[in-house]
Amino acid sequence: MDDLLKDFLTETSEALAEVDTALIKLEQAPDDAQTLALIFRLVHTIKGTCGFLGLSRLEKVAHASENVLGKFRDGSMGVSTFSISAVLRSIDRIKTIVQDLEQHGVEVPADDSDVIDVLNRIFNGEEIAEAAAPAPQPAVPANAAPASATAPEPVAEAETGAVPPAAAAQAEIVAREPARDQGGESMMAKQSIRVGVDVLEDLMTLVSELVLARNQPLQLSRTHENNPFAVPLQRLSHITSDLQDGVMKTRMQPIGNAWNKFPRVVRDIAHEIGKKIDLQMIGADTELDRQVLELIKDPLTHMVRNSVDHGIEKPEDRRAAGKPDTGRLVLNAFHEGGHIIIQISDDGRGLNTARIRQKIVGQGLASEAEVAGMAEAEIHQFIWRAGFSTAAAVTSVSGRGVGMDVVKTNIEKIGGTIDLRSVEGQGTTFTIKIPLTLAIVAALVVQAGAERFAIPQISVIELVRAGGGSDVAIERINETPVLRLRDRLLPLVDLRHLLGLPAEGEEASGAFIIVCKVGVQVFGLIVDRVFDTEEIVVKPVAPILRHITLFSGNTILGDGSVIMILDPNGIARAVGIGAGSGSERDAMGAEARETVTETDKTALLLFRAGGAEPKAVPLGLVARLEEYPIEAIENANGSLVMQYRGKLMPLIGVDGGGMGGGEGRTRQPVLVFNDAERSMGLLVDEILDVVEDKLKVELGTHRPGFLGTATVAGRATEVIDITYWLRLAYPDWFSRNDREAQAGQKRVLVIDDSSFFRQLLPPVLTTADYAVTVVESAAAALKLREAGQMFDAIVSDIEMPEMTGLEFAAEVRRDGAWVDLPLVALTSCVSEADIARGRAAGFTDYVAKFDRDAVLNALAQVLSAREMETL
């Protein structure tokens, strides 16, 4: 039998038993709105599911009784014994049909009009003499008693009496029923026992308590040597652990149980909206706690619907994008370190970053300038906000106001995290990480001030000791503590401050930093001491403390004391490290750190403007460094300008820097940026240095005009967002960015693993009137090739993880549509040998990274050379 049908039968039998008892209750207390609502809901669910499964007979009966129940519910009709009997009779009929379904797997055709007619007449308010339908009366008492205990079996007998003779075919089947029942049902009973979930829940609670109770004497016995209880305690401890495992197992269910409705759901939606979708489910046998399973069912369904509805394109759109007609939706589940990872990925159109951007600005969540400075992944984070749906049209499938924020909230509620990765045109992958069970979690016990706290291990990445003899130290930028951790900056949160705790005695010489990950955000929590990890049972906090969002619960430790459990999500929210709050780049930095092999060094110009801290800009973007006499700067129409090469050049002060200059200064340092016709000057206080260093923006910022903070030459340095300042001078500087590729415009593919260069190179190229596509790896580029995308030239980085630029070039030259495209290599190491190797791999030209003009010249050259050839 179809799994879907099997599930439906189980659910329906349970629901029917409940309806029976509830109906009897309702008859006794006709005003009980709660019971009525329950019945209505149950019948409604049955009706809805039948319609879904195409069980038309069931649906009709359920529909008729739902109508009558609806009248009861809205008070337009009083509850009478007669009407209740009619409903009960329809329930009995439903049971008969369900039993047939169990036996045959299909609906046995029969006439239900007898039941339906009575219900319809009640519904239409027709007066029916009680005597007109004498048959149902015995059904009520016959049914009432056994119905609550066991649903399907007694029905047969009750039904035999209840069915009016009109339904002859029906009666025949019913008569045969008891014999068949004895075979089928008892077989089922032997294989497994149905145990109420509440019994399992109780068991689990008891075991959790037992674990706690065991921890206490265990801890005590550790402190006493030669304790005569040590050995028996050990044994008790083992048994407890085994028992815990055993009870957990009874609650474990394969995730496939939550998935088994999806093929149908996907098929139906796809059908409805004319899409072709191939659903793959990997790891359906991965087990997780029943309770967790229940809680993720809805979010998962929502996300699957979303992917089908919005993610995957219609066949014609896919064909246009060079993809196969049939979209792929992959569900993947697997265990990873005490957690379950569930991935939902599609090869659809991906998130529409431009539209999200518009929406962000439209809803006033961020200014246009801020949005312009955000990385794509950072912009994508906004979809988690409440009321943020980019669906242009509300369809019947999704876009009904149940947004991704609900999904995220539900997943976070069970201590899980959700993350997304989307590439426009290639698809979206959601990654959900959830604990195996909610009942018992491993937690790290730490101390801040005089208090101890537990942090769930799921969010802890690592522990770092700072100060007190270690070579890591907490640094401060304007009172905000940060930690330089392996060449990246980690924002820190002082737990003691956050919780408003007094310092304990003298300031400890060192501190510990718990590096936590919440979603894609990483931050450090400063604590005074770190103790052990303990298995804890999370208990909810008392209602009067529930408003404190920094705690997810509390528990009792092995030593008997109560301890509060910190909620890293709550902490992140409290300090503003939340979705779309700007430290997304931080996470991208982390991502890059994991895969980076050898980061390219960049020549950076360090300068000072409006503050003592150094600021930086990639030298390659700067056309010239100039110093002009102050008098050369003129004020025209309220803006500063100066004459530069026979034209007026607008001047902008960075962060208030350079305006008018300091006292007694006669010359003004200016960084000049230009493109073919236009120039713009940036006024700074002082040009400090040019250094070669890795440039990795680590901490995002909300300040317009700045990309964030990076460690340059060992100092925290703010990196300016040159696009912002250029726009200030010429609002239309990058307007060509937004244009679609036009006729005659050359299309350039840029491949670079560094997000920073990916961000900086496109403006340079678009300014020179190229249509630019950017990808972050050679693999992604090859996917575009597979997808049939075409370009006029490719600009690629050389040093990249997984597939280097050289390997990529070799692959392009080997075969495929791109085989004779000009390839320009971008690299930081330009020696004769390098160039030779590059040419051997198939690169047409080789340019130093961040030599702006060289890149443009090289592109112009290779493209014109190609045109000559093709002519």
Next chain:
Amino acid sequence: MTTVMEKPRAGQLAAASEDFVTLTVANQLCGIPVLTVRDILGVQQVTRVPLSPPEVAGSLNLRGRIVTAIDLRRRLGLPAAAAGAKPMSVVVEAAGEFYSLLVDQVGEVLALDGEAREANPPTLDNRWRSVSLGVYRLQGQLMVVLDVDRVLDLSVEARG
């Protein structure tokens, strides 16, 4: 842990007289209906809960159950107890949750005639009046009957 007394919450109130557990905070005698009291404990290790309302002294472990402790002195706007004071816990139940009221001392169980209860004097401090169900005149002193639900409802004005 000294369990002085434990009584289940059950049964009907006696029509005529009612039993109260008496306790003192800052020398004021108070009474709590005995049926709301679940347990009485000696000095307990209380874990402070940061960011909690000031009346919340913290959480304590009552035989495997986590109970929120309310400092009755602070709840009633009284000065804090002297350092080294050993508060006792009166564990009460409200809305299915257990709470511990930290008091200076627990006295005895008194059966008092309902008729002898008098309404709050109109001049009684607001803070007290909001949590008091009335006053009994005992020999030599007055006993204020505390309304446990209102004591635990921290949104009821108590901070003066």
